[in-house]
Amino acid sequence: MSHSLHFFTPSNLTAPKQSLPKPSYNRWFPVTSLSPKLISIKASTSADPNSSTTSPRVLISDNGTGAGEILSFTPQEYDTPPSQSFLSDSSSIDVDAVTEVELKENGFRSTRRTKMVCTIGPATCGFEELEALAVGGMNVARINMCHGTREWHKRVIERVRRLNEEKGFAVAIMMDTEGSEIHMGDLGGASSAKAEDGEIWTFSVRAFDLPRPERTINVNYDGFAEDVKVGDELLVDGGMVRFDVIEKIGPDVKCRCTDPGLMLPRANLTFWRDGCLVRERNAMLPTISSKDWLDIDFGIAEDVDFIAISFVKSAEVINHLKSYIAARSRDSDIAVIAKIESIDSLKNLEEIIQASDGAMVARGDLGAQIPLEQVPSAQQKIVQICRQLNKPVIVASQLLESMIEYPTPTRAEVADVSEAVRQRADALMLSGESAMGQYPDKALAVLRSVSVRIEKWWREEKRYEAMELPAVGSSFSDSISEEICSSAAKMANNLGVDALFVYTKTGHMASLLSRCRPDCPIFAFTSTKSVRRRLNLQWGLIPFRVSFSDDMESNLNKTFSLLKARGMIKSGDLVIAVSDVLQSIQVMNVP
Ligand SMILES: Nc1ncnc2c1ncn2[C@@H]1O[C@H](COP(=O)(O)OP(=O)(O)OP(=O)(O)O)[C@@H](O)[C@H]1O
Ligand SMILES: CC(=O)C(=O)O
Ligand SMILES: [K+]
Ligand SMILES: [Mg+2]
Incomplete structure (x- = not known):
């Protein structure tokens, strides 16, 4: 068992349309030693009689220590039955229909690196609207369990699945839990309620008769009237509307509106005393409520790709949920995303992110719990920690x-989107814009064009931020993968290659490459549909589903010919290929 790091550097590497000599591994001689116990780097010269060029190469082998063992890999184990319209046999490759067109028309450099998450609501739940979002580049569809019924969400999931099957998309599904923070009721079915300056409104835990009496708001939290005090300030949606608490009568809390505005169903409520957020008993509310657990069971049964947990306070809740999912779902490949939107989560940021499979900067509620001017620095910090810990990060809300x-x-919104792209967040999210806005497709188009523009500008300016990327793995094999990926990304930038190719079973190696944020796009080949969908959230990855073996030569030949046949690559394109099948790096022109 050996780890081979192959650098093929034949002299004709940059000359397009010339086929490369077949690599040969048979004449080895030691050059130097990395770690005397485990690794030696070896170089050899190609002795291919059919080749007119000599190709010097460096190979690293672990001298048979077996560290980073290569797992046996049978693609059939992972395959799910192919759909009728998109046959996924061993001779085919699945790629996102939109990416395919983009690649064909504009080439590698034009592809968008920043991924897009769209919240699905009444404006976008139909098959045609969902298709328009997929065509517009939606990578992940988010369903928010705060709103709608499970039946409604189930129908959305079915439509997204049908879209993937029939039209060749790989849109992943993210289910977002409600969480148990304090919020208003659903306004008895009304789409909003308008509060005017000076009006007196009643907030209460008691259920009002329907139709809802004027100027009443139902509150979900039993301890509301006890916790709140006369003189407190009550903020709807982090300050979109403000009230002063003027009187308490049993369960009813009378409030005078001081900042008028529109209140949306189930809007978040916070109350403030002497400039501080009041967190009495509500600080003890469970992160995952009993309703959330039922929603999570629903998500597992529906085999969603991501579960996003609202108002995470500690890493324990993430660990608990992950073991719950592992015990219940077949392959336990549902990723858990920690939503950073409470004060407590900011205190335990690293632990929480480390325990999760990704994080979301949920700026809506976060901005209701910390002063607004602190939200941008919190965002920057969360994005940075996620990259360091190799977890995908979504910037969300407004x-x-x-x-x-x-x-x-x-203009300010465009600047905000640009900043998130510049920070190199993995994904940007639309909320109300796509769920209930009037222009969901236009909003998505703005995210798309701003992302592509800023990414291009950043590459052209050669502005690489000097970010330390610490080791994230614990085993020697992990370290090898990390070194391979950071070297490959650096080589890709220095050599100006057209694309990085990564062959990955679990997606881990692809995420390590994505973490380096290289200049070129990363083609991630994986044999499972679920891994492919999951990779769709990560920066710069173009996930393909293709079956492959542990013979890298044949994997490369197969993918080259499949991609060439579809017009997505052409002879002469310069590619660096890495793989977790063989832990290797190869540099080559497409034959
Ligand atoms: N499934 C749905 N059905 C009806 N309306 C929805 C649905 N999903 C979202 N919306 C509407 O879109 C708005 C924005 O969606 P978003 O997901 O940001 O919700 P939110 O209430 O702000 O909660 P969260 O903090 O979880 O994001 C909601 O306030 C709601 O009005
Ligand atoms: C997305 C979300 O939950 C928030 O911004 O609050
Ligand atoms: K939510
Ligand atoms: Mg929220």
């Missing part, structure tokens, strides 16, 4: 808020 009503964004 990116294009004005586009709920207007067809063009504000």
Whole structure:
């Protein structure tokens, strides 16, 4: 068992349309030693009689220590039955229909690296609307269990699945839990309620008769009237509407509106005393409520790709959920995303992110729990920690808020989107803009064009941020993978290659490459549909589903010919290929 790191550097490497000599491994001689116990680097010269060029190469082998063992790999184990329209046999390759067109028309450099998550709501739940979002580049569809019924969400999931099967998309599904923070009721079915300056409103835990009496709001938290005090300030949605608490009568809390505005169903409520967020008994509310557990069971049964947990306070809840999922779901490959939106989560940030499979900067509620001016630095910090810990990160909420009503964004919104792209977040998320806005497709188009523009500008300016990427794995094999990926990404930038190819069973090696944020796109080949969908959230990855073996030569030949046949690559394109099948790096022109 050996780890081979092959650097093929034949002299004709940059010359397009010339086929390379077949690699040969048979004449080895030691050059130097990395770690005397485990690794020696060896170089050899190609002795291919059919080749007119000599190709010097460096190979690293672990001298048979067996560290980083290569797992046996049978693609059939992982395959799910192919759909009728998209046959996934061993001779085919599945790629996102939109990416395929983009690659064919504009080439590698044009592909968008930042991924897009769209919240699905009444404006986008139909098959045609979902298709329009997929065509517009939606990578992940988010369903928010705060709203709608499970039956409603089930139908959305079915439609997204049908879209993937029939039209060749790989849109992943993220289920977002409600969480048990304090929020308003559903307004008895009304789409919003308008509070005017000076009006007196009643907030209460008691259920009001329908139709809802004027100026009443139902609150979900039993301890509300006890915890709140006369003189407190009550904020709806982090300050979109503000009230002063003026009187308590049993379960009813009378409040005077001081900042008028529109209140949306189930809007978040916080109360503040002497400039501080009041967290009495509500600080003890469980992160995952009993309703959330039922929703999670639903998500597992529906085999969603991601479960996002609202108001995470500690790493324990993530660990608990992960073991719950592992015990219940067949392959336990549902990724758990920690939503960072409470004060407590900021205190335990690293632990929480480490325990999770990714994080979301949920700026909506976060901005209701910390002063607004602290949200940008919190975002920057969360994005940075996620990259260091190799976890995908989503920047969410109000990116294009004005586009709920207007067809063009504000300049400030474009600047906000640009900043998230510049920070190299994995993904940006639309909330109300796609769930209930008037211009979901236009909002998505703005995310897309701003992302592509900023990414291109950043590459052209050669602005690489000097970010330390610490080791994340614990085993020697992990370290090898990390070194391979950071070297490959660096080589890709220095050599100006067209694309990185990664052959990955679990997706881990692809995520390690993505973490380096290289200049070129990363083609990630994996044999399972679920891994492919999951990789769709990560920066710069173009996930393909293809069956492959542990023979890298044949994997490369197979993918080259499949991609060439579909017009997605051409002879002469310069590619660096890495794999977790063989832990190797190869540099080559497409034959
Ligand atoms: N499934 C749905 N059915 C009806 N309306 C929805 C649905 N999903 C979202 N919405 C609407 O879109 C708005 C924005 O969605 P979003 O997911 O950001 O919700 P939110 O209530 O702000 O909660 P969260 O903090 O979880 O994001 C919601 O306030 C709601 O009005
Ligand atoms: C997305 C979300 O939950 C928030 O911004 O609060
Ligand atoms: K939610
Ligand atoms: Mg929230």
